[in-house]
Amino acid sequence: MSETGAPEEPNTGPAGRRAAIRIGVSGWTYAPWRGHFYPKGLTQARELSYAARQFPALEINGTFYGLQRPEVFERWAQATPDDFVFAVKGSRFITHTKRLRDVRLPLANFLASGLLNLGAKLGPLLWQLPPTLRFDPALIADFLALLPKDTAAAAGLARQHDARVDGRAAVDIDTNRPLRHAMEIRHDSFRTPAFVDLLREHGVALVCADTVKWPRLMDLTADVAYCRLHGSTELYRSRYSDDDLSLWARRIAAWAEGRAAPDGDFAGAPARDHRRRDVFVFFDNTDKRHAPEDARRLMEMLGMRWEAGAEAAG
Known part of the structure; x- marks a missing residue:
């Protein structure tokens, strides 16, 4: 493990030059x-195991x-190699329904739902905001302050869950690890230095979202860069050219x-x-099968060699 708590670089380039680079796709269950x-x-039961042998990280969408x-x-943890990492998309009940207001209890329920069972495979938590949510400094500051910075703090908050997860909560950890967060914005009012300053104050990554719309x-x-590539010219559908x-x-x-x-x-x-930053990149142009290719x-262009070892259990 690196000093930031992230897995060591998975064969991504010359030793000592780069932090970890992890490239994958958003979701993996697509007919x-x-x-x-x-x-x-x-x-279908073996699709995750197969995808995890192609890419060093995947983004979990179902949690949204x-x-x-x-x-x-x-089951997801068991189906993937030891040095694999999941990014976990935060609940839309928190971001879209509650719109970040009064979300301590929903956040506790989300954290108690089992994601801590990923152990060392738990990567950044992604918080995607709705397109209609405008920048509100106080609201964003309160939410960022609520996010746990390590898995011990996450477990402590998870223990405050309500009856919605009674009998199905997982609030134990094997060891304390740093917990990273990334925020994806979809309203232009966030294009302000005040927002960037808030993210830096709380150590939360600003998602670099490549879209034709936002x-x-x-x-x-x-200490981490997080990119979501949604399509170069058509949202969720278009492929990326070699130049792109x-x-x-x-x-x-x-x-x-x-x-x-x-x-x-830049805002x-x-x-x-x-400092060298770990980089997570997920292709979300999934509708026309372009994301995996x-x-x-991109991994080839960066000279990345993902060697996941023996086939994981499916």
Whole structure:
């Protein structure tokens, strides 16, 4: 493990030059991928195991739509290699229904739902805000202050869950680890230095979201950079050209090597430090089967070799 609590770099480049780079896809259960990305005849039960042998990280989407159960997280952990990492998408009940207001109890329920059972495979928690939510400094500050910074604090908050998860809560940890968070914004009012300053104060990453619809900001606000590539010209559908991916490869390499990106849109002042940052990149252009191929091509451009070892249990 690195000193930040993240797994060591999974064969991503010259030793000593880069922090960890993890590239994958958003979700893994897509019927159009069967017989294309997934080999013909592969059972659905083995799709996660297969995807985890192709990419060093995956983004869990199901947690956005509803509370999962501890045994589900345990099954996901068992189906993936030891050095694999999941990013976990936060509950839309917190972000979209409650709109970040009065969410201490819903957050406790979310944390108690089983994600702590991922252990060392638990990566960043992604908080995607709705397009209609405008920047409210006090609201955002309160929410960021509520987010636990390590798994011990997360377990403590999880123990405050209510009856919705009685009998199905998982609130124990094997050891204390740092817990990272990333926030994805979808309203242009967040394009302000005040928002960037809040993220830096709380050590929360600003998601660099590549879309044709919402702001794409590249401010570095934490010890991790988090990118979601939703489609180059058509949301969730269009592929990325070689030129597109080459530019993303240069940005990613810069962040991982402690350098400024060669270009970008920014809302705040430049980051004052030049530390190497772990980088998570997830392709979300899933509707036309482009995500896995684009992820593979980007890994090749970065010289990444993902060696997951023996086949994981399915």
